[in-house]
Amino acid sequence: MQKIYTEIIGTEVINAQNGKRLARVQDLLIDPENGKVIAVIVNLKKNLIISVMDIAKWGKNIQINDPHSIIDGFEILKVKKIQEEEIKIIKSSVKTEEKKYIGTVHNYYIESDIGNLSKILTRKKFLFFHYDERIIDYREIVEIKKGEIIIKADAKVEKLKKARNFEKRNQKLAIDSGAARLKEIN
Numbered sequence: 001m002q003k004i005y006t007e008i009i010g011t012e013v014i015n016a017q018n019g020k021r022l023a024r025v026q027d028l029l030i031d032p033e034n035g036k037v038i039a040v041i042v043n044l045k046k047n048l049i050i051s052v053m054d055i056a057k058w059g060k061n062i063q064i065n066d067p068h069s070i071i072d073g074f075e076i077l078k079v080k081k082i083q084e085e086e087i088k089i090i091k092s093s094v095k096t097e098e099k100k101y102i103g104t105v106h107n108y109y110i111e112s113d114i115g116n117l118s119k120i121l122t123r124k125k126f127l128f129f130h131y132d133e134r135i136i137d138y139r140e141i142v143e144i145k146k147g148e149i150i151i152k153a154d155a156k157v158e159k160l161k162k163a164r165n166f167e168k169r170n171q172k173l174a175i176d177s178g179a180a181r182l183k184e185i186n
Helices: 077-085 160-185
Strands: 002-004 012-015 021-024 027-030 037-043 048-051 055-058 062-064 070-072 093-096 101-111 116-126 129-137 141-145 148-151 157-159
Touching: 021 037, 027 077, 037 077, 101 129, 129 160
Parallel strands: 012 062, 093 148
Antiparallel strands: 002 101, 012 021, 027 037, 037 048, 048 070, 055 062, 093 101, 101 116, 116 129, 129 157, 141 148
16 A cells, blocks of 8 residues: 555554554655665654564554564664665655756655555745646666655656646536536526
8 A cells, every 4th residue: 555755754653562652653764775664763853763674564553563663773774874874755856867857855655565665756846836746656766865866867757737737627528518418408
């Protein structure tokens, strides 16, 4: 099942044994080499995380079997390395291999059953206005590094505005055809 980053943030982490609330998700840590979620961050200030290996169930909340699964992020070497390199997906600049600017990541999708990054959502910004929203499949990504995501030169990038305009046009056609039918009846 796909989950969107902005909806994951704030998700409760509960003890699967007794249903007790333990924390809330504050961020996700993604391995830039393979796009896998490697940790759920539950306290940014204290650097407390839950390794995805310790998640018993990920549905409307995240369930863990042992409250001691919430640990310092620096206890896991891979997590420590990514945190020290400050690699994040949100707010990263997205460019093609030819350095053409596509936008900035404002959201992304995770396949929660396998814990993989599946799509990133980008947009451009001018002053306070956002425009040119796009969806990019993870398979189009060449490299993820600090502050930047590089995609293939010939990446298939879907523009969100086209999809929204298509929906609006179809709604308008449905309304227009409904009105035409009413005229025929009268």
